[in-house]
Amino acid sequence: MSVIATNELTKRYPGVTALDRLTVEVQPGVVGLVGANGAGKSTLIKILLGLTEATSGRCAVLGIDTATDGWRVREQVGYMPEHDCLPADVSATEFVVHMARMSGLPADAARERTADTLRHVGLYEERYRSIGGYSTGMKQRVKLAQALVHDPRLVLLDEPTNGLDPSGRDEMLELIRRIHTDFGISVLVTSHLLGELERICDHVVIIDAGVLLRSSATTEFTQASQQLTLEVTSGTDEVARALADASLQVRHDGSVLVVELAGDETYDLVRDAVARAGTGLVRLQPRRHRIADVFEGEADHDPAT
Numbered sequence: 001m002s003v004i005a006t007n008e009l010t011k012r013y014p015g016v017t018a019l020d021r022l023t024v025e026v027q028p029g030v031v032g033l034v035g036a037n038g039a040g041k042s043t044l045i046k047i048l049l050g051l052t053e054a055t056s057g058r059c060a061v062l063g064i065d066t067a068t069d070g071w072r073v074r075e076q077v078g079y080m081p082e083h084d085c086l087p088a089d090v091s092a093t094e095f096v097v098h099m100a101r102m103s104g105l106p107a108d109a110a111r112e113r114t115a116d117t118l119r120h121v122g123l124y125e126e127r128y129r130s131i132g133g134y135s136t137g138m139k140q141r142v143k144l145a146q147a148l149v150h151d152p153r154l155v156l157l158d159e160p161t162n163g164l165d166p167s168g169r170d171e172m173l174e175l176i177r178r179i180h181t182d183f184g185i186s187v188l189v190t191s192h193l194l195g196e197l198e199r200i201c202d203h204v205v206i207i208d209a210g211v212l213l214r215s216s217a218t219t220e221f222t223q224a225s226q227q228l229t230l231e232v233t234s235g236t237d238e239v240a241r242a243l244a245d246a247s248l249q250v251r252h253d254g255s256v257l258v259v260e261l262a263g264d265e266t267y268d269l270v271r272d273a274v275a276r277a278g279t280g281l282v283r284l285q286p287r288r289h290r291i292a293d294v295f296e297g298e299a300d301h302d303p304a305t
Contacts, residue, residue, distance in 0.1 A: 001063060002027055003154050003186045004048060009057035011043050011210070018043040020210040021057065026188060030180050032197030032204040032218075033190040040210035041190045042082070045156050048188075049074060062153055075104070078147030078155035078185075082162060084139060088132030092123055092142050095131060096149050103150035110149075117145045121175060137168040144175065148185070155179060157189040161196060173200050227287040230257040230270060233280035242273035258287060 004026035011019040018040045035041050046052035048061050050070015059066045061073045087095060093114055100110035118127045121141040126134070131142060140160060147155050160176065161169040177200045179185050191197055197204055198218060206213040232239055240257055243250045246269045249260035259270060267284070274281050 003062055004188065005060045006044075007058045009044075009047065009059050010055045011040075011047065011052070012055045018210050019047075019054070019207075022207065022210065022212055024205055024212055024215050026186075026205065027203065028186045029202035030177060030187045030189065030200055032201035033188055033207070034192070034194060034197060034204055035190075035207045036192055038209070039207050041207065042158065043210075044207075045079075045158055045188075045190070048156060049077065049079060076153045078150065078152035080143045080147040080155065080157045080160055082158040082190075086131045086139055086142055089130060091128045091130055092118060092134075092145070093127045095142065096145050099146040100149040105150060113149050113151070114145075117149045120148070120178075121145045122171070136163040137165075137171070140164065140168075140172060141175075144172075148179065148183075151183075152185060154186045154188065157187060159190055159192075161191065161193065169196065176200055226261045228259040228261055228266065228270065228284060229253075229287045230259055230274075230284050231255065231282040232257075232274060232277070233282060235277045235279040238277045239273050239279065242276055243270065246273060261286075 002025040004024075006022050006024050009019055009022040010017070022040075022044070033041055033044070043052065047054050047059055047066060050066040050073050053067060062076055064072050064076075066073055090098075096114040096118060097110050100113055101107065105113060115124070115127075118124050121144050123138060123141050123145065126138065131139065134142065140163070144157070144160065147157070157176065161172050164172060173196060176187060176189055179187050189197070189201070201218050203215070203217050205215045230239070236252070236255070236257060240250050240252065243257070243259060248262060248266065248269060251258050259266065270284060271281075
């Protein structure tokens with residue numbers, strides 16, 4: 001059974017269509033919801049939680065109609081909001097216990113689950129400190145803990161890496177992946193950082209201006225293309241000319257060259273071109289598609305561009 005299913009879901013505000021006949025199904029696993037700011041991600045999450053009514057269409061979460069039984073959805077779903085919404089003058093333990101009690105857990109169970117969850121997110125040693133003294137990364141972990149404490153079947157994570165440095169993002173992404181692999185909880189995670197979702201998601205849903213662009217397994221986005229990525233230590237332009245002289249199609253992509261693969265002999269031609277240029281080979285590998293290519297492809301077909 002799908003964990004999320006929408007059919008012709010539309011949400012209009014005065015002068016703005018946030019979601020436009022969105023029809024999509026999300027299966028269990030770790031699913032990325034991609035879109036630029038204003039794409040409709042936050043509106044969709046509010047509808048999924050039963051906090052906002054759709055203008056038209058239908059939406060079900062875990063088989064529950066969000067329009068009629070939003071409270072039942074919220075019993076079984078955890079939510080990590082994008083913005084900082086934490087009380088500064090209480091400890092992580094106090095806050096997460098309170099959220100567990102709000103979710104219906106008895107006092108003893110709430111305290112036990114809180115200790116386990118804070119240990120899972122890496123805050124066990126700091127659990128009695130006031131949240132106001134936490135770093136941004138620690139606050140993000142508190143938000144994640146309160147979303148998990150009642151053992152939901154699905155968690156909705158809205159931009160969970162916002163404000164984190166590279167190492168903090170890596171740690172948060174690993175925690176998100178473990179939510180599913182270790183505990184079997186499905187995850188819908190929103191982000192505008194496409195590379196992050198390629199790393200952790202089984203499936204990716206891309207929306208733009210409230211319209212579905214694509215919904216596919218991550219492997220379908222990142223499959224190998226019929227191209228090679230070539231990086232050399234120096235003389236990139238000279239290597240490119242040598243490859244063109246060998247009748248290969250080549251183009252620059254930043255500091256690397258992208259070479260069209262024209263059979264196995266392409267590798268020999270690249271080797272010879274690099275040797276003639278007297279430079280060193282850094283890497284030569286099949287080029288993989290990126291999720292970003294979907295947006296670039298849409299822009300290429302946009303009559304307004």
